[in-house]
Amino acid sequence: MNPLNVRRAFVYDKIINWFPGHMAKGLRLISEKLNSVQFEPIALKKDRLIVYNKADLALPGTEAAVIKALKEFKGQDAVFTNANEDVNVKGIIRYLAKKAKASRTASEKELTTTVMVVGMPNVGKSSLINSLRRIGVKKGKAAPTGAIPGITRTVAGTIKVLDSPKVYLIDTPGVMIPHIADPVSAIKVALTGAISDHLSDEEVIADYLLFQLNQAQDYSYMELYNIKEPTDDIKVFLPQVAKYIGALKKGGEYNLATAAQFLVKQYRLGKLGKFTLDDIRPEALEQFLITETEDAVSRRQQKKADKIEERRIQRQIQQRKWEEREQSKL
Numbered sequence: 001m002n003p004l005n006v007r008r009a010f011v012y013d014k015i016i017n018w019f020p021g022h023m024a025k026g027l028r029l030i031s032e033k034l035n036s037v038q039f040e041p042i043a044l045k046k047d048r049l050i051v052y053n054k055a056d057l058a059l060p061g062t063e064a065a066v067i068k069a070l071k072e073f074k075g076q077d078a079v080f081t082n083a084n085e086d087v088n089v090k091g092i093i094r095y096l097a098k099k100a101k102a103s104r105t106a107s108e109k110e111l112t113t114t115v116m117v118v119g120m121p122n123v124g125k126s127s128l129i130n131s132l133r134r135i136g137v138k139k140g141k142a143a144p145t146g147a148i149p150g151i152t153r154t155v156a157g158t159i160k161v162l163d164s165p166k167v168y169l170i171d172t173p174g175v176m177i178p179h180i181a182d183p184v185s186a187i188k189v190a191l192t193g194a195i196s197d198h199l200s201d202e203e204v205i206a207d208y209l210l211f212q213l214n215q216a217q218d219y220s221y222m223e224l225y226n227i228k229e230p231t232d233d234i235k236v237f238l239p240q241v242a243k244y245i246g247a248l249k250k251g252g253e254y255n256l257a258t259a260a261q262f263l264v265k266q267y268r269l270g271k272l273g274k275f276t277l278d279d280i281r282p283e284a285l286e287q288f289l290i291t292e293t294e295d296a297v298s299r300r301q302q303k304k305a306d307k308i309e310e311r312r313i314q315r316q317i318q319q320r321k322w323e324e325r326e327q328s329k330l
């Protein structure tokens with residue numbers, strides 16, 4: 001393909017607002033379970049292991065860089081897993097056992113630790129719990145799983161994943177921030193299946209996928225869908241995919257929405273190859289992690305400043321009311 005025809009960047013500026021009622025409820029249930037009004041402040045105080053699941057779908061050889069950067073810039077432990085095939089799950093069991101032993105107080109005879117599994121919808125939280133259970137206590141499925149986001153709707157009871165020391169897990173509904181500020185990041189999240197597809201434009205998600213395929217110079221779609229020439233134009237691409245899968249509307253027109261859905265589904269199953277959508281070159285990771293920390297700090301500072309300002313305004317109102325009352329007495 002003529003490289004001049006390939007887009008240099010994916011341009012998209014629509015903000016997807018994705019915070020359905022059940023997600024707000026999920027966050028509330030999680031916070032209640034943690035005896036806190038808000039999830040974020042309490043979560044920051046707890047020990048945390050970041051699990052990047054579905055590692056089998058990611059670009060091979062990219063894990064070490066992410067683990068190293070998280071440790072270096074945040075002091076944060078992370079692990080990459082494939083919950084469907086129990087890959088690296090033993091490492092999590094070892095981590096949990098170590099934490100459980102370390103948290104024991106002198107008076108406690110039996111060690112018991114409860115760990116909450118929190119994450120975005122459809123990332124494989126329930127699958128991971130089932131995998132941990134298979135490895136830890138050699139027992140079968142305890143948490144329901146499914147390919148669409150929003151399978152787990154409530155914060156259920158505890159699920160045992162280790163006998164000695166005793167470790168229990170709590171499955172939770174998928175949650176995430178109310179809206180993602182960067183529209184292209186939101187499209188990436190949608191492509192992975194964490195946002196219900198109909199909320200974002202499926203054809204835009206498919207277009208982003210085409211962009212990624214061409215960026216990677218991966219033209220295997222030609223052979224897969226019988227396409228003669230590579231293209232970076234979704235309007236040229238989708239009809240050919242629709243033709244290949246026989247997606248037609250009543251009047252015989254190609255059904256582009258069905259073609260887009262099909263492509264996205266193939267991507268999520270790993271049929272189009274392995275992808276890591278974020279820039280994980282060391283300098284990009286460093287930039288991301290530093291900006292993220294600065295953002296969090298400035299959000300906290302802003303909240304504090306807002307509270308002080310709110311109190312100042314309230315005091316002013318009270319003072320004025322008092323003055324008015326005093327005036328009326330004269």
Ligand SMILES: Nc1nc2c(ncn2[C@@H]2O[C@H](COP(=O)(O)OP(=O)(O)OP(=O)(O)O)[C@@H](O)[C@H]2O)c(=O)[nH]1
Pocket residue numbers: 053054055056057081082083084085120121122123124125126127128144145146147148149150151152153172173174175
């Ligand atoms: N390829 C791959 N698929 C996975 C992996 N883990 C889970 N899945 C699949 O991803 C889908 C979602 O898995 P769940 O375990 O239901 O995800 P969840 O995070 O509990 O989902 P919610 O309940 O919606 O929040 C299912 O179709 C799983 O089979 C993995 O490591 N690799």
